[in-house]
Amino acid sequence: MMTEIPYLNLAIWVPILGGVLVLATGPDTHARMARVVALLVAVLGFAVTVPLYTEFDASTAAMQFVVEKRPWIEHFNIYYHLGIDGLSLWFILLNAFVTILVVIAGWQVIQHRVAQYMAAFLIMSGLMNGIFAALDGVLFYVFFEASLIPLYLVIGAWGGPNRMYAAIKFFLFTLAGSLLLLLALLYLYNVTGSFDILVWQRAPLAFGAQGLIFLAFLVAFGVKVPMWPVHTWLPDAHVEAPTGGSVVLAAIALKLGAYGFVRFALPIVPDASLQYAPYVLALSLVAVIYIGFVALAQTDMKKLVAYSSIAHMGFVTLGFFLVNPLGIEGALVQMISHGFVSAAMFLCIGVLYDRMHSRQISDYGGVANTMPRFAAFFMLFAMANCALPGTSGFVGEFTIILGAMKYSFWVAFLAATTLVLGAAYTLWMYKRVVFGAVANERVAALTDIGMREFFFLAVLAICVLAMGLYPFPFTEPMHESVNALVQHVIAGKLP
Amino acid sequence: MNFDANYFYPVTAEIFVALMVLAIMLATAFARGIARGLAYALTQLTLVVAALMTLAALHGEPGTATNLFADETGSFINMFVQDRLGGVLKFAVYCTMMVALLYGRDYLAARRLDRPEFFLLALLATLGMMVMITANHLLVLYIGLEMMSLALYALVAFDRDSTRSTEAGMKYFVLGAVASGLLLYGMSMIYGATGTLDLPAVSQAVASQTDKREVLLFGLVFLVAGVSFKLGVVPFHMWVPDVYQGAPTAVTLIVSSAPKIAAFAFALRLLVGGLSGLAAHWQTMLMLVAAASIVLGNVAALAQRNIKRMLAYSGISHMGFMLLGLLSGIVEGKSGLTNDAYASAMFYAISYALMTLAAFGMVVLLSRSGFEAEDIEDFKGLNRRSPWFALMMLFVMFSMAGIPFFVGFFAKFAVLEAAVAAGYLWLAVLAVVMSVIGAFYYLRVVKLMYFEEPDVNAPLAAPPELQVLLSVNGLAIAVLGLMPGGLLHACGAAIEALHLGS
Numbered sequence: 001m002m003t004e005i006p007y008l009n010l011a012i013w014v015p016i017l018g019g020v021l022v023l024a025t026g027p028d029t030h031a032r033m034a035r036v037v038a039l040l041v042a043v044l045g046f047a048v049t050v051p052l053y054t055e056f057d058a059s060t061a062a063m064q065f066v067v068e069k070r071p072w073i074e075h076f077n078i079y080y081h082l083g084i085d086g087l088s089l090w091f092i093l094l095n096a097f098v099t100i101l102v103v104i105a106g107w108q109v110i111q112h113r114v115a116q117y118m119a120a121f122l123i124m125s126g127l128m129n130g131i132f133a134a135l136d137g138v139l140f141y142v143f144f145e146a147s148l149i150p151l152y153l154v155i156g157a158w159g160g161p162n163r164m165y166a167a168i169k170f171f172l173f174t175l176a177g178s179l180l181l182l183l184a185l186l187y188l189y190n191v192t193g194s195f196d197i198l199v200w201q202r203a204p205l206a207f208g209a210q211g212l213i214f215l216a217f218l219v220a221f222g223v224k225v226p227m228w229p230v231h232t233w234l235p236d237a238h239v240e241a242p243t244g245g246s247v248v249l250a251a252i253a254l255k256l257g258a259y260g261f262v263r264f265a266l267p268i269v270p271d272a273s274l275q276y277a278p279y280v281l282a283l284s285l286v287a288v289i290y291i292g293f294v295a296l297a298q299t300d301m302k303k304l305v306a307y308s309s310i311a312h313m314g315f316v317t318l319g320f321f322l323v324n325p326l327g328i329e330g331a332l333v334q335m336i337s338h339g340f341v342s343a344a345m346f347l348c349i350g351v352l353y354d355r356m357h358s359r360q361i362s363d364y365g366g367v368a369n370t371m372p373r374f375a376a377f378f379m380l381f382a383m384a385n386c387a388l389p390g391t392s393g394f395v396g397e398f399t400i401i402l403g404a405m406k407y408s409f410w411v412a413f414l415a416a417t418t419l420v421l422g423a424a425y426t427l428w429m430y431k432r433v434v435f436g437a438v439a440n441e442r443v444a445a446l447t448d449i450g451m452r453e454f455f456f457l458a459v460l461a462i463c464v465l466a467m468g469l470y471p472f473p474f475t476e477p478m479h480e481s482v483n484a485l486v487q488h489v490i491a492g493k494l495p
Numbered sequence: 496m497n498f499d500a501n502y503f504y505p506v507t508a509e510i511f512v513a514l515m516v517l518a519i520m521l522a523t524a525f526a527r528g529i530a531r532g533l534a535y536a537l538t539q540l541t542l543v544v545a546a547l548m549t550l551a552a553l554h555g556e557p558g559t560a561t562n563l564f565a566d567e568t569g570s571f572i573n574m575f576v577q578d579r580l581g582g583v584l585k586f587a588v589y590c591t592m593m594v595a596l597l598y599g600r601d602y603l604a605a606r607r608l609d610r611p612e613f614f615l616l617a618l619l620a621t622l623g624m625m626v627m628i629t630a631n632h633l634l635v636l637y638i639g640l641e642m643m644s645l646a647l648y649a650l651v652a653f654d655r656d657s658t659r660s661t662e663a664g665m666k667y668f669v670l671g672a673v674a675s676g677l678l679l680y681g682m683s684m685i686y687g688a689t690g691t692l693d694l695p696a697v698s699q700a701v702a703s704q705t706d707k708r709e710v711l712l713f714g715l716v717f718l719v720a721g722v723s724f725k726l727g728v729v730p731f732h733m734w735v736p737d738v739y740q741g742a743p744t745a746v747t748l749i750v751s752s753a754p755k756i757a758a759f760a761f762a763l764r765l766l767v768g769g770l771s772g773l774a775a776h777w778q779t780m781l782m783l784v785a786a787a788s789i790v791l792g793n794v795a796a797l798a799q800r801n802i803k804r805m806l807a808y809s810g811i812s813h814m815g816f817m818l819l820g821l822l823s824g825i826v827e828g829k830s831g832l833t834n835d836a837y838a839s840a841m842f843y844a845i846s847y848a849l850m851t852l853a854a855f856g857m858v859v860l861l862s863r864s865g866f867e868a869e870d871i872e873d874f875k876g877l878n879r880r881s882p883w884f885a886l887m888m889l890f891v892m893f894s895m896a897g898i899p900f901f902v903g904f905f906a907k908f909a910v911l912e913a914a915v916a917a918g919y920l921w922l923a924v925l926a927v928v929m930s931v932i933g934a935f936y937y938l939r940v941v942k943l944m945y946f947e948e949p950d951v952n953a954p955l956a957a958p959p960e961l962q963v964l965l966s967v968n969g970l971a972i973a974v975l976g977l978m979p980g981g982l983l984h985a986c987g988a989a990i991e992a993l994h995l996g997s
Contacts, residue, residue: 073905075838075983076912116882138908142899149893152938156946157878164946168938175898175934179927182908186915186923 006067008082008133010048011092012126015041015099019122022115031114035107038118042103045125046096056089058477061484063135063198072139078195081136086481087262087332088132090474091255094339095132098251099125101456102244105347108452109243109354110158117158121244124150128252132259137185137195140263144256145178151245151253159240166233166240173233177223181260184216188268201267204493210272217265218280224257227317228287231310238306239359243350246302250309250342255335258316262328262485266320270489277321284321285414287314292421296428301352301359304429305345308385311418312338318415319400323489327403329482333475334396337384337467341393344381344460348374351453352433355446361432365439370446375434377449377457382430384464386423392467505577505629508548508585512622515541516615523611534611535600538618539593545625546589553582576631579992583985584628584760584841591753591848592621594964598856599745601958605863608654608743616653617749620646624757630764633682633692640678640725643757644671647750651742663741670734671724678721684714685769694769701772715773718765719780725758726814729787736795739807740869744862747803748855751810752848755817759844762821763837767995774825781822782922788815789926793933802871805936806854809895810847812933817843819926820910823917824995832916833995834987839909841986846906846975853891853968860884860957860965874940876949884955884962885944887969894972896937897930901976909983 018041025034057064063083072080084092102121110117127150130143148171156167189195192203205213223230234254238246266273288311295307312334319331351374352367353359368375384391387398397418404412438444449457467474519537523530596617603609623643630636648671652664686692688710689700701711724731739747766777792812799805820840824833861868861877868874878885894901907930914923955962975982 071980073980073983075980075987076909113878116878142904145904146899149889149898152941153945156942164942167946168935168942171938172931172934176928176931179930182911183915183920183923183927186908186912187920189912190916 004067005051006065006082007048007051008065008084008092008129009068011045011052011096011129012082012133014048014126015045015096015122015129016126018042018045019119019126022122023119025115028112028114031111034115034118035103038103038122039100041122042096042100042125045122046093046100049093049096049129052084052089053093053477056477058086059480061085061480066135069135072136076138076189076195077193078138079136080139081196082133082139083135084133086478087485088259089477090332090336091132091252091259092129094255094336095125095128095252098247098339098343101343101347101460102247104452104456105247105350106242106244109350113157117154117244120150120154121248124154124248128256131256135197137188137197137200139195140197141178141182141185144181145175147253147256148174151249154245154248155237155241158242159245161240162236163240166236169233170237173223173230177220177230180216181220184213184220187213197263197268201488204495205269207271207275207494210269210493211275214265214269214272214276217260217269218276221257221260221265222283222317224260225254225313225317226257226310227283227314228291228310231287231291234310235303235306238309238346239300239302243346243353246306246346246350247343250305250346251339254309254313255339258313258320258331258335261317261320262332266323266489267485269493271492271494273321273489274323274492277323280321281318281411284314284318285411287311288318288415288418289421292418292425295425296421298425299361301349301361301429301433302346303359304361304425305342305349305385308345308422308425309338309342311422312342315397315400315415315418318411319396319403322400322403322407322411323486324403324406325482325486326399326406328486329475329478330396330399330401330403332396332478332482333392333467333471334400336474337392337396337464340460340463340467341381341384341391344377344457344464345385347453347456347460348378348381351449351457356442361429363439364433364443365436366434366443367446368434369438370444371448373454374449374457377461378430378434380461380464382426384468386426387419390465390468392464392471394468395471505552505575508545508552509622509625509629511548512541512545512618512625516618516622519611519618520615523615530611531604531609534614535596535609538596538614541618542589542593542596542621546586546593549582549585549589552577553579553586574632574635575629577629579989580760580763580841581629583989584756584845585625587756587845587848588621588624588628588753591756591852592617592749594852594856594968595745595748595752597964598852598859598961599743599748601961602743602745602859602862606654606743608745613650613653616646616650620650620749621753624753627757627764628760631694631768633685633694633697633765633769636694636761636765637675637679637682639757640761641675643754644675644725647754650746650749651738653746654743657743659741660743663738666741667734667738674721674724674731677717677724681714681717681721684710684717688714694764697769698771701770711773712776715770715777716780718770719777719784722758722762722765723784725761726755726818727811728784728814728818729791729811730784732788732791732811735811736804736807739810740801740803744803744855744859744867748852748859751806751851751855755810755814755851756844756848759817759821759840763840766821767824767837768993771825771995775827778822778825781818782919785815785818785822786922786925788812788818789929793929796936797932799936800871801869802858802874802940803855803869805871806851809933809936810851812929813843813847813851813895816907816910816926817847819919819922820913823910823913823919826917829917832913834990835909836913836917837995838983838986838990839906839913841990842909842979842983843906845982845986846902849968849972849975850891850894850903853887853965853972854895856961856965856968857884857888857891860955860961863953863956871940871943872950874943875947877944879949880952881955883966887966888944889941890969890972892937892940894976896934898934899976900973902972902979904976905979905983
């Protein structure tokens, strides 16, 4: 890169230091100042990530923006080493973008400990950017684990009635997975003498070792994705988390696990990944189909969207382990799209919850009569959630199914059931909540969305439609990286 | 023997502390009115001066591990070593003691326990630790250990009107005396087999001679038992929770922090310095001890309602983790592990001292006159009462759980790295699984502080110097977590200067 401005550094540290600044505004008597500062920091945090896209060189698969590589802990040969390629670019932008929405979404809803709430999200945003930008195994791990702390606090402190259980369950599940990751990283260090991810990607590894490392990766990232059968923490966490927490959880936190698969599992242990890919595909299909049915049975809106997230993420892991360019690229697009759509769905549910303080589908009915503008937005996002052509959800799912078709007809066939199931649970919920006669006087008393809510829903609607109608700008930076990755995996590491 | 002032050079700090103990005793006897304040001030002054002396020695002899008494005569000769390891560890002990005494001072004053003897005993314990750290001879090691232990027994029972305190002291004394007996018995076996008490000579004898193996191994078992007792690891851990809980919190602060550093030094000097020829045997024993400690410490801590007991069990598991580093140094067929492994254990011991100081410092902070903040429930809603100190306790708890960016993560990272490098994958997996269990009880404290409302809304009534130092302590945990390189380097250099395995 020609530029010497360390954009990645800024993307990480602007939100973190800004979060500390927000924390310094102190008690709730200064709540307004905390909100304003948080919004400014979030916008600034997004602004510094924009050049990552505009100056991104889409013609290469090499790491870009590698301004930062300096020794961090020399004793263990650990470097503070940042860089991004087509696989990670979008997640940093998405993360910075979602942070703005979260700050706005919490503007009025959060009335207690405002500064701490805002600071937790900003710090979390910076840490997550660190995960996507880290090119050193330990640096990645450190950000990966540290990002648990703010999310734990957000769920536990501002969540629903059963929040403490959900927060601890969330923390312990992911911690258990990531500690196995730590052992895998230490093992790789002992083999290669380095913690550099790029070195690991080139280092030869025997098949037996690859198998064990793959297992550790599968558990660590599978819990985070989450894959069936280790998904049970997610519905709890989602239901109890405040709206902002759910948004970040669905839009960004789940992507961390999937990102781990493309950054670690596939390139570092390609032979084991290929060997065990059918098992991962099977788990993914279970997630898509079985979890789709589970979603159908939910009576709580948030839980329903949580299960739908698991099904969608099952689609993502499916795409990755097809190991062809269509599958991987489709999965990446699906992740970005899911970032927009799930964020929008949770924000919509948040809009309803703020007014009615209930997430039960049965408490609603006929919302369209009292909140027409809201109903229109909700409709769009529900359609995107079941992958209607023209919305962002379609692009990813369709590409993955095309990729699956190349792999095997039956995998594609089973995967395609999601189109039916997704439509069934999403639209059925939509129908019960929004259509029909006004169910009770509380629904009758609802007020339509205000300026603030209109703003964030409209922005997301634009994103969803833009990506659905003209996906080229989104997929263009990925091409080279995805192709290089697929070639690398197919070539393998065994002699 | 011709007298040479240089003979005393390695032990100037020890001699100085010993003389100061006597001076403070006399001074407080004569200055009755201000005895309490005077004893405290002089004790801190002594520690500061000793720290400066150690630093100067460290600076003057960079990296030399040679003992200055290579010639062979006289009783004082070869008893002590002057090396980087000793310098760094002694410095850590002074700092730990200074902080512990400062944290405890107001607590003691509120309970009329700040008698001059308290500070004298603390200083004597420090002297014992210093001797343990610099000893180069089995008997000197033993003397140092006893000097520390006897002072600590008395400190634990210092609140003589409290039955719990005296009971804890009694228990500690009886069990500690048994452990000392075991240790001495083991040493006599080593002496019987090798004919010397001098550690380098023992090391040479163990390496060269092939007969009397049984005697050596027999002695080794007792030595490992004694070391395990002092570290407080399973199965010699029974005293830890009772002593931590029974002792006044100001004493728990002392017992739980600096002696662990000294015990690490003791284990290193004895097992690595003297008996590395038997490493295959003591490493196997330590492996079992470490595994049992990590499991029992974490599982038992889950069930505790009393924060001091919880921290005691957590300390047992932490010492188990530290042993992971100590037992990964020498593996047949693998070279180059030694330095990293012992450096990781040293880093663990020092960072554990830092964390446990902050943890018990918080307990002191929350207690007021006539009220002991001993229940975990007392941390309820701390975020409401004081967001700043809730944040500091959050740092401590996440650090102990081994979550980055806190120093505890890199401590665990380093010892796990050592265990994986040595090929003890099963131990590493066990340790990792147990850390997940351990995370639960640390998270519970965070949960109480952040997710629940306080029962009492009394503002924290601790003196400003305690609040400032505790903040510094908490921030140090975070800063060392962001930049552990310096301390890791210091530990690495100290171990390297020992020229092990060369």
